[in-house]
Amino acid sequence: MPSGKRQAQRARCPCVSVHRLDLLLLLFSLVLLVAVAAVRLSSRSGLPSLLLYLGIGVLLGHDGIGSITFDNAELTQVLGYAALVVILAEGGLGTRWTDIRPAVPAAAVLATVGTAISVGVVAIGAHLFTGADWRVSLLLGAVVSSTDAAAVFSVLRRVPLPSRLSGLLEAESGFNDAPVVILVVAFATSGPVDSWYVLIGTVVGELAVGIVVGLVVGRLGALTLRHVALPSSGLYPIAVVALTILAYAGGALLDGSGFLATYICALLLGNARLPHGPATRGFAEGLAWIAQISMFVMLGLLVNPRTMGDAIVPALVVGLVLVLAARPASVLLTLTPFRIALREQALLSWAGLRGAVPIVLATIPVVHNVPGAGQLFNTVFLLVVVFTLIQGPTLPWVARALRISDSAHADDLEVESAPLDRLQGHLLSVSVGPESRLGGVEIHELRLPKGAAVTLIVRDGESFVPGPTTLLRHGDDLLVVATDQVRDRAERRLRAVDRGGKLAGWLSGSRTEY
Known part of the structure; x- marks a missing residue:
């Protein structure tokens, strides 16, 4: 190769030197330590930790003290997907089947039909009140209609709710990422779908493939790990996490829902009484914390605060439509046939927490160059920050006001x-x-x-x-x-x-x- 070409290739090559690696590791370790301290602060103040992580990212960004320039939406989407896989896996491994089994039918309906209702209500509200075109309105509805698994799991560990309600929320947050991702990708790549039955068929088909892959990988993995003794106890957590990632990859490569496959596989493995179960869940929880911290900080880096001004009013309007109309309507219409009391429905409506999932999904229109995608991303970011700040800390108060609690709930024998x-x-x-x-x-x-x-x-x-x-x-x-x-x-x-x-x-x- 001529020297000129080699020099040009080296100029284009984003190679990382050892010195640069040292600086990256120093920065990463400091961010992790600050994030761990932020968890302690959030547990005492009631402030959701995800907001602190986003704040760290904004401070490190181009307009903050760190002056780090980062605007790669495609990389954010890819790494965000990877982080969501780990978070869903940890949620499934830590969920007890005895808690969610009675709630699975209701959670499945809420995660599918309820999500569709929420998408429709938010889209109508965004179109009428903000003037957004129907494509952007549908994208907004799809992006913000998914409850965030990480936010729900973290809050439920602090709020003593009856098992039937906590199980329903956990199952819904584990199930509804899959249909929402399908809808967002469909709207971002082709706009409003002319044949609604084709979209429904696509959603049903991908969910079915995800369920089958999750069941197959989870059952075979549990059977293998229960009957094969590995030479080191530390290999069991690695094997379990690898199986959940295998479920995601298998489901996605078969044109199914990899997220649903991940959650179902993790749910089966977490309830299979595998060797070193507590150690496995501890390992997965640690990975999930790293995934959450990395994802939130990266999303904070991606934000440009200077462009946020025009998105404040749309974010507040869409957020109010979501919290006061879309979420209650989806809960009321889907859960009333299951004879869930109105006060419990009120709590479930308020507990539909949003987190990093909507922000990650908002990068999909940006990657596909959808007109107005930048404004949509800013709107979603502000909506998540404002309404998480309101809903997360007030959820325990709402549960007490509605007289819904289960402080005497005992854990299963470990x-x-x-x-x-x-x-x-x-x-x-x-x-x-x-x-x-x-x-x-x-x-x-x-x-x-x-x-x-x-x-x-x-x-x-x-x-x-x-x-x-x-x-x-x-x-x-x-x-x-x-x-x-x-x-x-x-x-x-x-x-x-x-x-x-x-x-x-x-x-x-x-x-x-x-």
């Missing part, structure tokens, strides 16, 4: 399993919580199946080998060894006693073999 490959057994770690009915039960009253035994108890920092008459206490940590053949039965028995006490299996008149 059992961590570690396979013992060469010994053909499993090591179960069980913690006796403050509300567990395992407290006050003697070892022999556990009636564990033959092949399982409590081998060690850790109490007040000291460990000892229990006898048949040793009385379990709240706060104890148990170590249970079980053979492969009885591992599942031993875990089921421990959970039964945790819920029903020493007489579990007797009071019902049935002595099920655990």
Whole structure:
């Protein structure tokens, strides 16, 4: 290659030197540390952490103290998709199937039919009150009609709602990203669709493919990980996260909804009682935090505050239409047939939190050069900031005002399993919580199946080998060894006693073999 061509190629090559890498790592680590401190601040003040992350990005941007120039909407969209995959995976892994199972039908209707209603109402409001053309109005409706999984999951961990409502919100936020992404891409690439039935058929087809891929990858992955002992406990979290990413990629490559495939796969894996389950969820939660922080900071960098002035009024108008009309209408029309009380519907309407998802989706029209896409992005950004600032901190107050809470809700018994490959057994770690009915039960009253035994108890920092008459206490940590053949039965028995006490299996008149 001639030297002139090589020099021109080097000039175009965005290569990163070691020195530049050092500076990038320094900046990234400092941003992460500031973001971690921001989480502490947000937990004390009630201010949503996503706003602090967006603020960090704006401060680091071209008009802030960092003077970093970043205007690559396409890169933002790509990395935003990757971050959403991780966030949905963490949400699915941390969601208990027993909580959302009764709410799945209602959540599915709200996430599909309810989303369509919300899109229509917002589009009509944007067209009438802001003068936007129908294409931009439909895009606005589609972009802002998705509840944000990260925002919902983080708030629900602070607000003690009944399981039927928290389960419905979690399932909806996990399901509704898929149809919204399909609608936004359709409106951005072809404008208003002439044949509405073609669009509906496309949405249904992509959701069906996503469901199938998620079920297949989740079930096969759970079956494999339950019966194959990996040489290191640290490999299990990596394998689980890799499976959720595989589900996304498989669903997307098959022209289906990769986001729905990810959530369903993670939901199956998170409820499959896999080895090292708590460690896996902790690993996924850490990745989700990094994804959220990176995505919000990047979105903050993409914003140009100087161009925001013209979007203030449209953002407030569209936000009011969304919060006061579109979301309540979608909840009322879709959930009334499920006999959900009006005050619970009111809470669900207010709890439709928005976050980074709408801002990421707003980059799609920018990438496709839709006329008015820049103004749309600014409108969505301001809408999310203003109404998240209002809805997030006030959600606990609204729940109390509507007299909806569940402070006595108890978590399921946490059992961590570690396979013992060469010994053909499993090591179960069980913690006796403050509300567990395992407290006050003697070892022999556990009636564990033959092949399982409590081998060690850790109490007040000291460990000892229990006898048949040793009385379990709240706060104890148990170590249970079980053979492969009885591992599942031993875990089921421990959970039964945790819920029903020493007489579990007797009071019902049935002595099920655990």
